[in-house]
Structure formats: structure tokens, C-alpha cells
Amino acid sequence: MNSSPFWRLGQALLVLWAAFSLSFAILYALPGDPVAILLAQSGEPGAVDPAQVAELRARYHLDGSLWQQYGGALWRLLQLDLGVSLQTGKPVAAALAAALPATLALAFSALLIAVPLGIGVALAAHQVRRRPVQAALHNAPALVVSLPTFWVGLLLLQLFSFHLHWLPAMGEHGIASLVLPAVTLALPCAAMIAQVLGRSIASVSQQPFVQALRSKGVGRWQLLWRHILHNASIPLLSLTGTLLGNLLAGAVVTETVFSRDGVGRLAQAAVASQDIAVVQGVVLLAATLYVLTNLLTDLLYPLLDPRIRQGSRP
Amino acid sequence: MFRPLAILAIAVALAGCDGKPEQQAATGAPAQPQTGGVLRVAFDGDPNCIDPQQAGNNTALNVGRQLVDSLTDQDPQSAEILPWLAERWEVSEDSRQFSFHLREGVTFADGSPLDAAAVKANFEAIVALGARAQLAGTYLAGLESVEVTGPLSVRITFRQANAQFLQASSTMSLGLFSLDTLKRSAEERCQGALVGSGPFTVKRFEHNKLVRIEARPDYNWPSSIAGHQGRAWLDAIEFHILPESGVRLGSLLSGQIDVNTSVPVQDEAVLEAQGVPSINRPNPGIVFSLTPNVSRAPLDELAVRQALNKAIDRSQFQGVISRYQKPASSVLATSTPYYQDLSSHLAYDPQGAEKLLDDAGWHKGADGWRQRHGKRLGFALDYWQATTPVLELVQQQLRKVGVELRLNKSTIGQVSLQQTSLDYSLWFFNLTRADPDVLRTVFLSSGRNVNVRGPLPLDRLLLDSAASLDAQKRGTLIQQASAELLDQGHVIPLVEAATVTAFRDAVRGLHYEASTRLQFYDTWLVQP
Numbered sequence: 001m002n003s004s005p006f007w008r009l010g011q012a013l014l015v016l017w018a019a020f021s022l023s024f025a026i027l028y029a030l031p032g033d034p035v036a037i038l039l040a041q042s043g044e045p046g047a048v049d050p051a052q053v054a055e056l057r058a059r060y061h062l063d064g065s066l067w068q069q070y071g072g073a074l075w076r077l078l079q080l081d082l083g084v085s086l087q088t089g090k091p092v093a094a095a096l097a098a099a100l101p102a103t104l105a106l107a108f109s110a111l112l113i114a115v116p117l118g119i120g121v122a123l124a125a126h127q128v129r130r131r132p133v134q135a136a137l138h139n140a141p142a143l144v145v146s147l148p149t150f151w152v153g154l155l156l157l158q159l160f161s162f163h164l165h166w167l168p169a170m171g172e173h174g175i176a177s178l179v180l181p182a183v184t185l186a187l188p189c190a191a192m193i194a195q196v197l198g199r200s201i202a203s204v205s206q207q208p209f210v211q212a213l214r215s216k217g218v219g220r221w222q223l224l225w226r227h228i229l230h231n232a233s234i235p236l237l238s239l240t241g242t243l244l245g246n247l248l249a250g251a252v253v254t255e256t257v258f259s260r261d262g263v264g265r266l267a268q269a270a271v272a273s274q275d276i277a278v279v280q281g282v283v284l285l286a287a288t289l290y291v292l293t294n295l296l297t298d299l300l301y302p303l304l305d306p307r308i309r310q311g312s313r314p
Numbered sequence: 315m316f317r318p319l320a321i322l323a324i325a326v327a328l329a330g331c332d333g334k335p336e337q338q339a340a341t342g343a344p345a346q347p348q349t350g351g352v353l354r355v356a357f358d359g360d361p362n363c364i365d366p367q368q369a370g371n372n373t374a375l376n377v378g379r380q381l382v383d384s385l386t387d388q389d390p391q392s393a394e395i396l397p398w399l400a401e402r403w404e405v406s407e408d409s410r411q412f413s414f415h416l417r418e419g420v421t422f423a424d425g426s427p428l429d430a431a432a433v434k435a436n437f438e439a440i441v442a443l444g445a446r447a448q449l450a451g452t453y454l455a456g457l458e459s460v461e462v463t464g465p466l467s468v469r470i471t472f473r474q475a476n477a478q479f480l481q482a483s484s485t486m487s488l489g490l491f492s493l494d495t496l497k498r499s500a501e502e503r504c505q506g507a508l509v510g511s512g513p514f515t516v517k518r519f520e521h522n523k524l525v526r527i528e529a530r531p532d533y534n535w536p537s538s539i540a541g542h543q544g545r546a547w548l549d550a551i552e553f554h555i556l557p558e559s560g561v562r563l564g565s566l567l568s569g570q571i572d573v574n575t576s577v578p579v580q581d582e583a584v585l586e587a588q589g590v591p592s593i594n595r596p597n598p599g600i601v602f603s604l605t606p607n608v609s610r611a612p613l614d615e616l617a618v619r620q621a622l623n624k625a626i627d628r629s630q631f632q633g634v635i636s637r638y639q640k641p642a643s644s645v646l647a648t649s650t651p652y653y654q655d656l657s658s659h660l661a662y663d664p665q666g667a668e669k670l671l672d673d674a675g676w677h678k679g680a681d682g683w684r685q686r687h688g689k690r691l692g693f694a695l696d697y698w699q700a701t702t703p704v705l706e707l708v709q710q711q712l713r714k715v716g717v718e719l720r721l722n723k724s725t726i727g728q729v730s731l732q733q734t735s736l737d738y739s740l741w742f743f744n745l746t747r748a749d750p751d752v753l754r755t756v757f758l759s760s761g762r763n764v765n766v767r768g769p770l771p772l773d774r775l776l777l778d779s780a781a782s783l784d785a786q787k788r789g790t791l792i793q794q795a796s797a798e799l800l801d802q803g804h805v806i807p808l809v810e811a812a813t814v815t816a817f818r819d820a821v822r823g824l825h826y827e828a829s830t831r832l833q834f835y836d837t838w839l840v841q842p
Contacts, residue, residue, distance in 0.1 A: 036730040052445035087362050088521060089501025095521070154560055162564035169565045170554055171524075259556040261523040269360060269522065272725070 012291040019287035020077065020280065024070055027276045034086050034274040035062060060086050060277070073280070082284070083277035087269070092281040095266060100285070103262035106254065107247045109182035110189060114243075117186065118193025125194070126201050126224065138198065144191035149250050153184040153257035170259040181258040185250045189243055196239050200232040207231075234305050240297050241290060248286055347542065347823065351839035352550045355832075356562045358576035360522045360555050363504035366486035367440055367450050372746075372813075375486055375831050376575065377525050377553060382489025382510035385414050385433070387537035388481060388748055388828035390595075393651030395480050398537040399428065399490070399511070409477040409781055416466040420535045422492035423515045430468040432490060434460040437470065439496040440488070446500050452755055453482035475781035477788065478751030481651075485748075485829065511535070513546040513835045525553040540835055541823065547838035566590065572821050572839070575832065577814040578700075579636040585816050594638040597811040597830045598650040599752050600745040601642040602701060604708075604806040607738055609766040612691060617674040619803025624667035625715040626708055628660060631809050634703035638814050642807035645753065645796050649830070652750045652785075652792040659800040660807065667715045676716075684716035692718030693739040698726040704809055705742070736766055744811045748828040750792045754780050757799060765804050772798050 035056050057063045061072050061083070076083060082092035118141075125137035160180060161169040168177045204210065205228055213223055251264030263282060270278035357373040366378025387398040400414040420428040437460050440450045456473040463469050472479065482488055492509040506519035513536070514527040528550040536543060554571060556562045559578045565571045567588060577585065577592065585592060606613040606622075613619060628641035635641075640648065644656040676684040676691045684691040697705065702723060709719040732738045741764055745752050754776040756762050759769045775798060779791035799805045813830045823836040 033731045033734065036734050037726055056445055084501070089363070089499075089504045090521070098520070099522075150558075154558070157561060157564060161570070162568040165568060169561055169568070169570050170556055255522075256557050257561065259523075259554065259558070259561060261520060265522045 008295065012295065015291050016284065016287050019283055020074070021070070023280055023283040024073060024276075027274065027279060028066055028069070030274060034276060035060070037273050038086055060084065062086075062276075077284075082281045085270070085275055085278045087273050087275045087278075092277045095278060096263070096281050096285055099261055099263045099266045102260055103251050103255070103264060105178060106181055106185060106251060106260065106262060109178050110185035110247060110250075111243075113182055113186035114189035114193060117190040119197060121190070121194040122197035122201060123224065123229075125198050126205075127220070141191035141194040141198070144187050145195070147187070149184060149188065149253040150257050152187060153181070153254060156180050156184055157257070177258075177260075181254045181260060184257070185247060185254045188250065189246055192239065192243065192246065193236065196235055197232060200235045201228055204228050204232045234301075237297055237300060237304065240293055244289060244293050248289075347547050347836075347838040348840065349545075349547050349838075350549050351547075352552055353548050353573065353821065353834065353837060353839060354571045355551060355553045355573040355575060356556045356565060356571045357553050358555075358557060358559070358562070361525065361553075362521075364506055364516065364519055364525060365500075365503040365508055366489050367436075367491070368443060368447050368500060368504060370449050372831065373553070373555075373575070375829075377527065378489065379486040379512075379827065379831050380514040380527055380551065380834055381508055381512045381516060382486055382491065383420070383428075383512050383535065383537070384485065384489050385416075385483040386480065387539055388484040389539055390748075390826055390828045393748065393828065395484060396538045398484070399535065400483075403480075405480060405783055409475040409479075409783055410473075411469060411471050412479055412483070413463065413467065413469045414483070415464075416468070417535060418466065420511055421532075422490075422495075422509050422511045423530055424492050424494060424509045426492050426494070428490060428511050429465055430462040432493060433468045434462055435493055435496055436490045437488070443500060447487075450485075450487040453479060453485070453488060475777075477780050477783045478749050478754075480783065481749040481751070486831070514551065517550070522555055524555065527551050527553075536835055542836060546835050547823070548834060551834055566816060566818065569818060573815060573817040573824065573832075575813075575815050577816050582636060582638070582814065590816050591819060591821075592814055592816040593824060593826065594812055594814040595826050595830045596638075596640065596647045596649045597744070597746040597813055598647050598653075598749075598828070599747040599811075600645060600743075600756060600805075601647050601807045601810045602699075602704070602742070602744040603642070603645060603808060604695070604740045604742055605756075605764040606740055606803065606806070607736065607764075607766045608804070609736075610739055612676075612686075613693070613739060615674055616803060617670040618676070618691070619806075620801075621667040621670040621715065622712070622717070623660060623800065623803055623806050624663040624670070625717065626660075626711050626806065626808070627662040627664075628657075628808070629662070630707060630711070631704055634707055635809050636812055636814065639812040640810045642809055645799055645805045645807050646750055646792075647810045649748075650750055650752075651748065652789045654789070654793045654796070656793070656796055656800060659797055664715055671715065671717075678716045682713075682716055683718055690718060691716065692720060694720045694722060695740045695742060696722045696724045696729050696732055696738065697742040698724055698729045699742065701742075701809075708808065740806075746811065746829055748830075750788075751780055753792065753795055753799070757795075757804065767804070770802075772802070772804075 035053060054063070061069060084091055085095055088095070121137055121141065125134060128134045128137060157169050157180060160166045167180055171177050210223065210228060213227055248264070251262055252268050255262040255264040256268060263285065266278060267282040270282065359373055361369065361371065361374035361377055363369050364374055364377045366375060366382055369375055369378055383399050385398060385400040386395045388395055399416055399420060401417045402415050404413045414433070416428070416430065422428055437454060437457065440447050440454055441457055444451065456476060458471045458473045461469045490511060495503060495507065495509045498507045506516040508516055513530060513533045515530055517528045518524065518526040529546045529548060531545055533545045534543065556565060559581060562574045562576065563581045563584065566574045606619055608614050631641040643660065644653060646653045671684055675686045677686070678684050695705065705721055709721055712719045733741060745756065754761060756764055758776050759767055759773050772795065775791055775795040779788055779795055782788050815824065815832065817824055820840045822838050822840060825833060825836065827833045
């Protein structure tokens with residue numbers, strides 16, 4: 001594989017272009033008309049002046065053929081102009097910039113909970129000897145992964161906010177209002193980490209070098225900590241992309257249940273009202289995050305795993 | 315999506331575990347209104363655009379109402395139009411000219427005066443907003459001129475008779491903004507760059523999160539039907555956007571919000587069981603109705619349309635709607651001015667329906683469906699509203715007389731596209747306005763014409779009803795037009811829309827204005 005920076009950058013731009021074009025095509029093919037939706041919201045099915053509708057269409061670049069619209073959108077994108085939201089009249093870049101910090105705070109807090117929790121469960125499942133506990137630790141992740149996020153969120157709200165009054169149900173007032181949504185979002189991620197790491201630990205423990213170390217009398221914890229975990233953690237890195245996807249998808253639900261602002265809420269509202277410019281902005285943002293994450297993962301692999309470092313030189 | 319009934323069922327079941335709602339302020343509450351406090355109000359969706367001149371959705375209008383004053387006000391009980399910014403007015407005999415005389419000393423929040431020139435600038439700006447100000451634009455349709463006849467006197471002339479304009483002048487859609495605001499772009503105004511003369515001013519608007527408005531300390535020109543003078547009792551109002559109904563319910567019960575503006579039918583029982591106070595009111599205007607597209611077979615046949623109206627047993631609806639809702643008894647809701655009970659035109663008459671269809675050649679086949687020349691009698695209905703149980707009941711009732719109704723729950727986008735391209739057999743909608751003129755805007759053959767029909771004598775009735783402010787004359791015309799719409803099967807009314815607002819015990823003086831939107835000027839908090 002060619003790994004020159006230019007090649008990588010080209011690849012990244014290609015992915016962004018593909019994401020942009022694909023989402024444009026899908027949104028264009030959707031039945032429904034964004035301007036009609038905008039006007040329908042104004043309530044009264046009054047007679048609308050076609051000239052005024054045409055003016056609105058032109059203003060939001062929704063007139064012209066598919067290719068004209070696509071070309072125009074791509075040209076504006078190249079000038080870093082993401083357009084204006086049809087629903088709110090706000091520039092898309094500003095809407096994204098306003099929504100991103102809340103989502104980032106949520107996603108990072110979720111990761112802060114998910115990574116130690118996932119790793120902890122995987123390690124505990126490996127180390128614990130009591131049968132029922134071990135079975136529980138092995139099976140819990142599969143169960144948690146299959147719980148719907150909105151349901152977990154509502155349950156947590158019901159218990160900790162409405163019943164015990166410990167934490168607020170809404171708003172963004174510092175740490176307190178971040179706890180419940182972060183836990184909600186973290187649980188499936190932690191379960192996924194625990195599943196992958198648990199399997200990986202199990203397979204590394206079967207390898208001859210572990211047997212050898214064990215027969216040399218290396219202690220259980222030392223063996224796990226120093227030798228098994230280091231090798232077993234490499235598959236976790238390939239999980240980063242999936243986790244990012246999980247966090248973004250989970251943000252839509254979590255932000256809705258906890259009435260938080262963020263990219264997920266923005267995306268959900270924009271899709272519902274076919275606010276094309278905003279949907280495209282969100283898609284581009286997500287694609288950029290993916291590209292950056294994958295780039296970072298690719299760069300980290302060789303650092304963690306000497307085999308890949310050597311393998312890359314033929 | 316994650317909105318199935320299951321969530322609600324869980325939320326409702328769990329809400330039952332909660333203790334009593336917060337009632338610490340209920341006992342020994344002072345009878346005197348208190349100044350101060352921040353009222354926390356929950357909305358179910360983002361207002362998108364909080365400029366009342368442009369907005370149309372309820373959340374936006376609920377915010378907008380607090381920011382602007384109107385020329386007149388409408389008594390929610392009597393529907394009478396009463397003074398607000400205008401102390402008095404004259405309407406010409408032909409309902410084309412309206413002269414308003416403003417009260418003195420009213421200012422916008424930036425200190426500029428609210429005078430005749432400001433009224434002129436506002437109305438002209440609304441017309442210039444075009445399709446962006448659809449609601450307000452409809453009210454001002456046919457505007458010929460706005461003349462400043464004195465510092466505080468303004469004359470508004472229409473090209474045609476426009477009796478509804480007097481009521482329209484009481485709406486937030488025709489509320490007034492300062493000249494600086496009118497110079498801003500439509501988009502900036504949507505985002506909250508709004509300076510009105512109302513009791514509250516916009517402080518913050520963060521999409522999908524919150525709108526915060528604060529009381530104006532020097533406000534002193536409330537409507538003539540307001541409960542007090544001077545500034546609003548509350549210091550501020552925070553509108554929080556809580557999309558999940560279970561979260562709104564739990565937040566209200568646990569005292570994290572004060573007012574829930576959107577109570578779904580499923581939550582009513584819980585709130586009642588917990589003793590949570592609430593107010594409710596039918597939305598005035600056109601009830602939830604089906605309107606046939608008469609340019610399409612077989613709805614072009616009078617007998618078929620009439621049979622549909624006769625085959626529906628409206629008394630059964632009560633089982634599937636809110637306890638605060640009523641089955642329709644006319645095309646207009648009971649809270650609409652000039653409403654008259656026309657339920658005799660909507661009587662359940664299955665035999666009558668069967669006979670009409672038989673006579674028209676639609677005979678029941680072996681499978682129970684009616685057909686003619688091998689074609690089954692059936693219609694498709696695409697809708698997006700949360701009224702599926704009512705429509706399913708209609709489906710079952712029509713099935714009994716052999717008519718097929720195919721329901722397709724769709725998105726607002728898809729449905730509005732069908733409507734603009736006239737690609738529908740039946741259109742399902744309701745429309746909120748505290749004036750019977752909605753009939754004209756919706757049904758007039760040269761208006762929105764939801765029936766896609768040619769001119770009829772009915773148009774004369776609709777036009778004449780818009781031409782007179784004489785209550786008795788207008789009432790008769792509205793009744794004749796409504797009855798004609800029902801008898802000709804141009805509308806199949808089903809159920810009234812209703813708004814239910816639940817609130818904490820500590821909230822006092824919460825009430826609806828004439829169009830069933832909330833007005834917070836007289837609202838106060840016990841122990842703010």
C-alpha cells in the first residue's frame with residue numbers, strides 16, 4: 001500500500017467527495033419538497049404565490065436540474081461555503097459549530113466511561129474464577145449491546161432524575177447534566193469493547209508464548225497485564241471507527257431523550273424537514289471525523305505492533 | 315424511529331412510581347400575584363423561527379405572542395374584538411377600509427415610538443416578506459394602501475371586502491416590530507433579532523435547546539382584557555425543548571419544569587391521577603377533516619361524497635380521542651366565533667349511505683366491497699398527523715358500507731408535495747384560527763380550493779361572509795356556507811383538535827388567548 005502523505009490526502013478527499021455526492025443523490029431522490037415542507041409549517045393552507053415560491057427556491061439553490069444543483073453545491077463547498085439552513089435561515093457552518101461542542105463533550109465523556117468499563121469487564125471476566133460470576137461477566141456485554149439506547153436513557157432518567165432527583169433531566173448545566181446521557185451512550189460502547197477485548201484475551205491466552213511464560217511461573221496478574229493485554233489490545237484499535245459510528249448514531253437518540261442540543265439533534269431535525277444543506281453539512285462532518293480517525297488508527301498501528309512495522313517493508 | 319407506544323407505556327407505568335408532584339407552594343398560597351421568578355415551559359419541538367410575522371407552528375407562535383402587541387385583542391370567551399394598541403377604530407360600510415387610532419406613549423424595547431408610521435412600515439414589510447410570511451400574508455391579502463392620517467392614526471385599505479382583517483389585527487402574526495427590526499433580513503429575524511413592544515424581550519435563542527425571554531420593566535400598555543397593568547409578573551420565561559413526551563411528563567412531575575405545553579392523550583390519565591392541574595381548550599378553526607378532491611373519480615359523484623359523511627358514526631370517536639376532545643359537530647370547532655351546531659347534517663345513517671351508493675350503481679360484491687364496472691370503490695389517504703386511531707376507526711366504519719379506505723402514514727414532506735401537486739383523493743388536515751374566515755381561505759374555488767372544484771354558488775356565500783362585519787348577517791352566511799359544504803360532501807369533519815397544557819401547582823394565571831396559544835403576561839409564580 002502506498003502510504004505517502006499525498007496519496008493519503010487524496011484518498012481522504014475522495015472519501016469526502018463520495019460521501020457528499022451520495023448524500024446529495026439520496027436527498028435529491030427523496031420524495032417531498034423542502035420548500036413545500038417549509039410553507040406547510042406556516043399552518044394555513046392558503047394560496048401561495050408561485051412567483052414567491054420560485055423566489056424561495058432560487059434563494060436556497062433548489063431550482064435547476066439535478067446536475068445544476070449538484071454542480072452549484074459542489075462549487076460552493078470548494079469555497080468552504082456549506083450554505084444556509086432552509087428551516088432556520090442560519091448558516092450551516094454556524095449551526096454545526098454551535099452543535100459540535102455539546103456532542104463532543106458528550107462523546108468524550110462517554111468514551112471516558114466506556115473504555116475503562118469495557119476493559120475492566122473484559123479483564124474481570126478473564127480473571128474471575130467463580131463460575132456464575134464469570135458467566136455473568138461473559139454474557140453481560142452481549143445483553144447490553146442489544147438494549148435500545150432510548151430505553152436505557154428513559155430508565156436512567158426515570159430512576160435518577162424523576163424519582164431520586166439526583167440529576168437534572170435536561171439542559172447543559174455542567175457535569176451534572178452530562179452524567180446520565182454519557183452513561184447511556186457509554187453502555188453499548190463499553191459492551192462492544194468488552195466483547196472484542198474478551199475474545200482477544202481468550203485467543204492470546206491460548207498462544208504458545210503464554211503457555212511458556214505460565215510454565216516459567218509468571219504470576220497470573222503479571223502475565224495478563226504485561227504480556228496478554230499488550231497483544232490483545234491491538235484488535236481494539238480497529239474498533240475505533242465502529243465506536244465513532246456508534247457514538248454519532250447514539251448521539252441522535254441520546255440527545256433527543258435528554259433534550260440536549262448537538263449534532264445528532266441537528267441531523268434528526270434536518271432529515272425530517274429535508275433541510276438538504278444541513279444534512280449535507282452533518283454528513284460531511286461525520287465523514288471528516290471518520291477519515292481523521294482512520295488516519296490516526298493507521299498511524300498508531302505500527303507503533304503498537306512491531307509486526308506491522310516490519311511487514312510494511314517488503 | 316424511537317417513538318413507538320412502548321416508550322410511552324414504560325414512561326407512564328414508571329411515572330406511576332413517582333411520588334406526588336411538587337406541591338410545597340400549594341398550601342397557604344398568597345392570593346396576591348407575586349412579581350418575579352423564572353417560568354420553565356416545555357415545548358415538544360424546536361420553534362425554528364421565532365418571528366411571529368413569519369412563523370406558523372404553535373411553539374413559535376407561543377413565543378412570538380409574548381414579544382409583540384397587536385392593534386386589537388380578541389376575547390377568548392366572547393370572540394369580541396377589543397382595544398389594545400388601538401384605542402378605537404372605524405370600519406367602512408363595505409369592510410374595505412379600517413382606520414385605527416393608537417394609544418399614546420407606547421414604545422418598542424429600543425425606545426423608538428410605536429406610531430402610525432410604524433404600523434404602516436410593519437404591514438408593508440409583511441407583504442414584502444412574501445411566502446415567508448404566509449399566515450400574516452393571508453390576512454393582508456389584497457392590501458391596497460396603508461396611509462398615515464395622523465401621528466397616531468392609520469388607514470388601511472383593501473382592494474376587496476376583508477371583514478376578517480379586524481380579527482387578524484388581534485393575532486401575533488400582525489404584531490408590531492420596531493423599524494430597525496424590519497430592516498433586518500428575514501433569517502436574522504427568525505434567529506431572534508426582534509424588537510417588539512411586548513411585555514417580554516428575546517434574550518437567548520439556542521436551537522433545539524432553549525428560548526429565554528425577559529420581562530421589560532417599563533412595559534405599561536397591556537390589552538384591555540389583561541388582568542393587571544404595568545410590567546409582567548414574571549422576570550423571565552425559559553422555553554425548553556423536550557422532544558420526548560415521557561421526559562416532559564417526568565420533568566413536570568419532578569418539578570424540573572413548570573408548564574408542559576404538549577400533553578399527549580396517553581399521559582392525560584397519569585396527570586389526572588396525580589392531581590396535576592391543567593387547562594384545555596378546543597382549537598378554534600377547521601376541525602380535523604377529510605376533504606375530497608372532486609376532480610377525481612369517483613369523488614366527483616355527489617352520492618359517493620354524501621355516503622361517506624353518512625357512513626361515519628362520529629359518536630364512536632370519543633373512545634379513541636382525548637377526554638378534552640370532541641367529535642366534530644360542524645366543519646368549524648366549537649370554540650370558533652360564529653360556530654353553530656350542525657350535527658343534524660352529520661347524522662350517522664348507514665342505510666342512507668348504502669342506498670345512495672346502490673342507486674349510484676356501486677353494488678356490494680361477494681367480498682363485501684362495492685364495485686361498479688369491475689372497479690372497487692376505494693380511496694387512498696396519505697397523512698402524517700398522530701391521529702391514526704381516529705382514521706382507523708373511519709376505515710372500519712366505511713368498510714361496513716363496502717367502501718375501502720387505504721391508510722398510509724407518511725411524512726409531512728411527502729404529504730405536502732401531494733397537496734401542492736394536487737395528487738390526492740382525500741386530504742386530511744385541521745387548521746387553527748379564531749375566525750370563521752378560514753372557510754373562505756380553504757374552500758373558495760379561487761382560494762386554496764382544497765376540493766379542486768370549479769366555481770359554485772357556494773363561492774358567493776363564502777365571499778359574502780367575508781364582506782360583512784354585521785354579526786347577525788355574518789353568522790347566517792357562515793352557517794349557510796358550512797351547511798352547504800357538509801351537504802355537498804365537500805368536507806367530512808371528524809374530530810376537533812384540542813390543546814392541553816399541564817402545569818405545577820405553583821403556577822397561577824396561566825391562560826389561552828383566542829387562538830388557543832398561551833399568553834404569559836398575567837401568569838405568576840407562588841413563591842417565585
